[in-house]
Amino acid sequence: MLQVNINQPLENFVLDVEFAVEQGIIVGVYGPSGAGKSSLLAAISGISTGQSIINNQLNLATLAPDKRGICLQLQACPLFPHLNVQGNLNFAYKHRPKNNNQLMIDEIVSLLGVADLLNREVGSLSGGEQQRIVFARTLLLGQNIILLDEPFSALDWQKKQRLLSAIKYLAKNKKITFIIVSHSLKELSYCADKLLQLSRGKIIRFGDTDIISQHINNEQGTTHFSFINFQQPSPLPEYNLTKVTLSQSQQVLYINQFDDRNNYKICINANDISVSTAPEKNSSCINTLHCTFVGCQLQQHEALLYLDVDGQTLLCSLNPLAWQQLAITTGQTLYAQPHAI
Amino acid sequence: MSMLYNRVCYYFWFVLLLNINSVSATENLHIAVASNFKAPLEQLLNKAPFADEIEITLSAGASGVLYSQIIHGAPFDMFLSADAKRPALLKQQDLIIKESIHTYATGVLALWQPELNSSNSYIAIANPRSSPYGEAAKYYNDRYLKTNLSFVLAHNITQAFQFVDSGNAGQGIVALASLKAAYQQHANDKYLAYTQLPYQQYPAITQQVVVLKSTDNLAAANKVLSYLLSPAVQSEITELGYQKACSQC
Amino acid sequence: MLETDFTALFLTVKLAVITSLLLLIICFPIAWLLSNYRGRLKPYFEAVIALPLVLPPTLLGFYLLVAFSPNTILGEFWQSLTGHQLAFSFSGIVLGSLIYSLPFVMQPLLVGFSQVNSQYNSAAIALGFSARKRFFYLLIPLLKSTILSAFSLGFAHTLGEFGLVLMIGGNIPGETQVVSIALYDHVEALNYQAAHELSLILFAISFICLVLLFKFNRSNLGFRGANATS
Numbered sequence: 001m002l003q004v005n006i007n008q009p010l011e012n013f014v015l016d017v018e019f020a021v022e023q024g025i026i027v028g029v030y031g032p033s034g035a036g037k038s039s040l041l042a043a044i045s046g047i048s049t050g051q052s053i054i055n056n057q058l059n060l061a062t063l064a065p066d067k068r069g070i071c072l073q074l075q076a077c078p079l080f081p082h083l084n085v086q087g088n089l090n091f092a093y094k095h096r097p098k099n100n101n102q103l104m105i106d107e108i109v110s111l112l113g114v115a116d117l118l119n120r121e122v123g124s125l126s127g128g129e130q131q132r133i134v135f136a137r138t139l140l141l142g143q144n145i146i147l148l149d150e151p152f153s154a155l156d157w158q159k160k161q162r163l164l165s166a167i168k169y170l171a172k173n174k175k176i177t178f179i180i181v182s183h184s185l186k187e188l189s190y191c192a193d194k195l196l197q198l199s200r201g202k203i204i205r206f207g208d209t210d211i212i213s214q215h216i217n218n219e220q221g222t223t224h225f226s227f228i229n230f231q232q233p234s235p236l237p238e239y240n241l242t243k244v245t246l247s248q249s250q251q252v253l254y255i256n257q258f259d260d261r262n263n264y265k266i267c268i269n270a271n272d273i274s275v276s277t278a279p280e281k282n283s284s285c286i287n288t289l290h291c292t293f294v295g296c297q298l299q300q301h302e303a304l305l306y307l308d309v310d311g312q313t314l315l316c317s318l319n320p321l322a323w324q325q326l327a328i329t330t331g332q333t334l335y336a337q338p339h340a341i
Numbered sequence: 342m343s344m345l346y347n348r349v350c351y352y353f354w355f356v357l358l359l360n361i362n363s364v365s366a367t368e369n370l371h372i373a374v375a376s377n378f379k380a381p382l383e384q385l386l387n388k389a390p391f392a393d394e395i396e397i398t399l400s401a402g403a404s405g406v407l408y409s410q411i412i413h414g415a416p417f418d419m420f421l422s423a424d425a426k427r428p429a430l431l432k433q434q435d436l437i438i439k440e441s442i443h444t445y446a447t448g449v450l451a452l453w454q455p456e457l458n459s460s461n462s463y464i465a466i467a468n469p470r471s472s473p474y475g476e477a478a479k480y481y482n483d484r485y486l487k488t489n490l491s492f493v494l495a496h497n498i499t500q501a502f503q504f505v506d507s508g509n510a511g512q513g514i515v516a517l518a519s520l521k522a523a524y525q526q527h528a529n530d531k532y533l534a535y536t537q538l539p540y541q542q543y544p545a546i547t548q549q550v551v552v553l554k555s556t557d558n559l560a561a562a563n564k565v566l567s568y569l570l571s572p573a574v575q576s577e578i579t580e581l582g583y584q585k586a587c588s589q590c
Numbered sequence: 591m592l593e594t595d596f597t598a599l600f601l602t603v604k605l606a607v608i609t610s611l612l613l614l615i616i617c618f619p620i621a622w623l624l625s626n627y628r629g630r631l632k633p634y635f636e637a638v639i640a641l642p643l644v645l646p647p648t649l650l651g652f653y654l655l656v657a658f659s660p661n662t663i664l665g666e667f668w669q670s671l672t673g674h675q676l677a678f679s680f681s682g683i684v685l686g687s688l689i690y691s692l693p694f695v696m697q698p699l700l701v702g703f704s705q706v707n708s709q710y711n712s713a714a715i716a717l718g719f720s721a722r723k724r725f726f727y728l729l730i731p732l733l734k735s736t737i738l739s740a741f742s743l744g745f746a747h748t749l750g751e752f753g754l755v756l757m758i759g760g761n762i763p764g765e766t767q768v769v770s771i772a773l774y775d776h777v778e779a780l781n782y783q784a785a786h787e788l789s790l791i792l793f794a795i796s797f798i799c800l801v802l803l804f805k806f807n808r809s810n811l812g813f814r815g816a817n818a819t820s
Contacts, residue, residue, distance in 0.1 A: 066721075071716075071718050080728065143718060403778065471775060471778030472778075500757075509660070509665075
């Protein structure tokens with residue numbers, strides 16, 4: 001149990017935060033720029049003072065930053081340029097504390113899929129490649145509480161997904177606590193157990209990710225998205241696709257190549273779906289999901305449809321005009337065609 | 342390009358101003374003088390009858406440096422060297438007006454030991470290779486003084502004085518002129534704790550003056566020259582700690 | 591070349607090596623402290639360090655000569671400590687060179703430290719490295735090229751030192767007669783041939799030293815590959 005209690009004056013407001021998380025939980029910290037997210041991580045890690053951090057009854061606030069058993073990966077966290085990629089990982093591994101998270105280099109390298117980068121010089125890595133190695137190094141530093149500040153900002157969604165799944169896997173199986181700061185709600189929704197919404201140094205919301213992320217989406221009018229769980233991925237390399245099956249209805253989906261063994265879940269943006277009342281025969285779209293219309297939430301420029309597919313909720317965003325023309329009733333069967341999954 | 346143009350322009354104005362200056366001033370004389378004689382020379386020139394007519398610029402430096410500057414075309418009219426060797430070399434190279442070589446002063450050596458019972462094992466002299474004072478000091482030591490102290494070589498006779506004055510060297514063979522000037526300024530008795538060395542026991546330290554061939558102000562140069570060699574000025578020079586120029590006469 | 595010239599050459603190299611090594615030892619902790627110091631007095635400290643850069647060496651030399659005198663505290667202390675006096679001794683010109691070349695060793699170290707501080711040190715603190723580990727395993731390897739250039743700059747600058755040694759050295763062969771002094775001697779004694787030969791050698795040594803310096807800087811020994819930022 002990590003208990004955080006911070007009251008620290010910042011330049012424009014007071015950072016006033018109190019929450020507690022169990023070991024092995026992933027907390028996503030969401031908020032606009034300047035909300036105090038990075039300051040929150042700094043305070044928990046012990047770089048800045050004025051807080052009370054208690055980990056399993058041990059008061060960390062009295063300890064030096066290197067004795068707290070907390071690792072903070074800053075937003076600008078460079079690799080060490082005098083070592084190559086392998087060297088950076090070895091360096092972290094070699095200098096980890098005796099009481100550590102027991103992760104091995106090989107394990108992390110294969111979990112994150114960075115084996116082909118090991119012999120590169122750090123200067124030759126792209127921004128995204130650097131972030132993956134920096135994250136690997138952070139894990140190998142051996143701490144059981146890891147704070148990440150915008151760790152994957154330079155990665156595309158597919159790569160991001162793999163790393164986010166790795167975080168989920170490590171939290172669940174190695175009981176590592178993660179606190180992740182990000183401005184991407186989608187990223188946090190994908191992996192976090194709990195979401196903490198921060199504004200001007202205060203917690204606005206703190207709770208289960210699904211609930212908080214819905215609230216935030218409604219409040220901010222940002223693009224909605226939903227996650228669909230599946231089973232039995234089988235790769236179809238000749239088409240550069242993966243065939244997956246939804247567990248209840250045994251519906252089949254073809255998705256872009258998928259190399260994540262830990263998290264059978266895809267994210268579908270609400271505005272990347274088209275719906276029709278009859279199955280379309282002559283479409284270029286290879287995926288059609290049979291679903292049941294549950295309800296609609298009408299907003300000024302958007303009609304947000306809640307669909308039930310396979311017992312899971314799929315969100316679909318339509319133009320209000322399209323919504324009127326379709327004239328759907330509750331319980332009606334709809335055919336949803338997701339693009340780009 | 343424009344930088345070059347600007348530079349040419351500046352140069353043009355510079356030369357023009359120089360010329361206007363030389364026309365408007367009565368007469369202009371540029372004298373190179375060995376550092377150790379700069380102060381006495383200034384004093385003497387200020388009192389000269391032509392002080393208002395001739396505008397005199399002094400460039401002080403080590404004789405060797407001034408010599409190299411002259412042979413490379415420095416625009417001096419007169420050169421007061423601290424020795425006789427460099428004027429002779431200039432004469433060889435035909436850079437001076439014949440018959441203008443004169444001895445304007447002869448240096449006097451003094452053995453100076455401010456503290457009699459000093460345990461300091463150094464004796465300071467000017468470098469015998471480059472300074473006539475040093476050469477004379479070494480000659481004197483080799484024949485008469487035969488000290489067992491270690492020598493420290495100053496790059497000129499003024500520095501030899503500084504070495505002793507600052508207490509880093511226990512004693513030194515220095516110029517009488519330096520001691521007299523220091524006493525005049527500070528009236529400290531330690532500047533009187535010297536023994537003047539007998540003239541006969543070391544080679545004469547003749548300091549010679551020449552007028553350079555390249556001069557445009559021969560008349561003014563001659564005026565200064567004859568003023569320096571006049572009996573009145575010569576006796577003043579003696580009082581400053583030099584021997585009369587014409588020791589042989 | 592004269593035998594005294596060889597002696598002078600050897601002495602000069604010895605002086606330059608000893609001076610730069612001592613300066614590295616002295617400057618390293620000071621640069622570390624100063625680069626971490628954020629107080630009001632920082633510009634004053636920096637100015638003091640840069641002073642030898644602007645003060646004429648002959649002036650520095652003159653005041654050192656005064657300070658070295660056995661009548662002063664420093665001179666007396668040294669004399670009681672070693673039994674020798676500072677002026678006209680090798681130790682004396684080493685001390686002079688330390689002051690004279692200080693900025694040339696300190697500046698690259700300061701720049702290196704502040705770079706490492708802003709880029710790597712703060713990240714490493716956050717990651718949870720102890721001060722000892724950061725110093726030995728990050729700072730020193732990252733600053734390898736900086737240390738090398740600080741050393742070579744100090745070395746090169748001490749090679750050409752003249753005014754200061756002229757003032758406090760006393761021109762003693764094998765003890766304080768460095769190359770620049772021997773050169774000056776030759777010129778003053780109108781022995782231009784010997785002066786030319788000696789300058790040629792000094793020129794060659796300095797040139798090689800500077801070439802090596804710039805080569806080290808180019809290949810940036812401490813940094814593998816191009817700039818790395820995340």
